[in-house]
Amino acid sequence: MRIHIATAEDAHSISKIWSECFTDDTNYIDNFLNNCLPHCKTFLLTPKNEDNAVASLSVLPCYTQYKGKNYKGGYVYAVGTLPEHRGKSYSKYLTEEAFRYARIEKLSFLVVKPATESLYELYSKLSFDTTLYEKITKIRTNRSYNFTSDGLIMSKRVPTVRSFTLFWDIDRIYNLRERYLSKESILHSKEILSYAIKEISYRKGSFESFYYSNQKDDPVFYVCYPSENNDSLVYVIDHNINNGSVLDDFISENTSTFPNLKYYQFINLPNIVSKRCRTKKIKSALVKSFEEDSGFNKHLSKLRLSLPME
Structure with a gap:
């Protein structure tokens, strides 16, 4: 051998x-x-x-x-x-x-x-x-998650859609993920990240983002792909969504992308959202x-x- x-x-x-x-x-x-x-x-x-x-x-x-x-x-x-x-x-x-x-x-x-x-x-x-x-949370697309810890509704911001282009934006994708995910995650090298994003595309998924035109914050980014066996379910496996207001905007930006969508299954949503939803811990x-x-x-x-x- x-x-x-x-x-x-x-x-x-x-x-x-x-x-x-x-x-x-x-x-x-x-x-x-x-x-x-x-x-x-x-x-x-x-x-x-x-x-x-x-x-x-x-x-x-x-x-x-x-x-x-x-x-x-x-x-x-x-x-x-x-x-x-x-x-x-x-x-x-x-x-x-x-x-x-x-x-x-x-x-x-x-x-x-x-x-x-x-x-x-x-x-x-x-x-x-x-x-x-990791913690997974299943959310509905037909309800709002735009609340604070005391139950008040947050004011809406206007997002502007922008998709990352892998060939020239891999450095920015890498830096954004390191900034937001390094405290809780094992991360890929830059070359393997590029490969992983291509791999997601074979699952009909994508790495996308949007940003708020009236703010100077980093873009909101996310990696998602549809379930093979259930066209009403989409998995979101990487993101920097940090509150219910941004989550609502994410839902509205993707409504037309997945016409039969009813549920998202998120990994590691912030507690302010997940504590009001169906959440469980999995390996x-x-x-x-x-x-x-x-x-x-x-x-x-x-x-x-x-x-x-x-």
């Missing part, structure tokens, strides 16, 4: 693994090969007497901020084994290799987002020993820390994985 770090020459093996494990959408796979593979480490496992790799695991660069310092980490992503080679612990061997890589590169942590409860159990056994959580990811600092590890345990990819 041999494990090596993938190069562009391994594109065929990676494509085969992805097409049999994740998706047969060649454009989706090409997005990974062109926009993610050059910026991450992908480990390929080739069994003895085999010419091509049969299993893969990628580690995407990410980070969190603690006491004014950036701590580098890795997002374990796209772990897959060809169907005829499953049941041989290949994902375990690849995870162990990812741990070795993390220690050599002095990464502070690795994070993984299992797709199912059984995979949470599997990765927990592989030393991902801390569960991260966000699992994390393995390589730091001995108990303060950092406590900080890490309270974070969520921002903009996870499927």
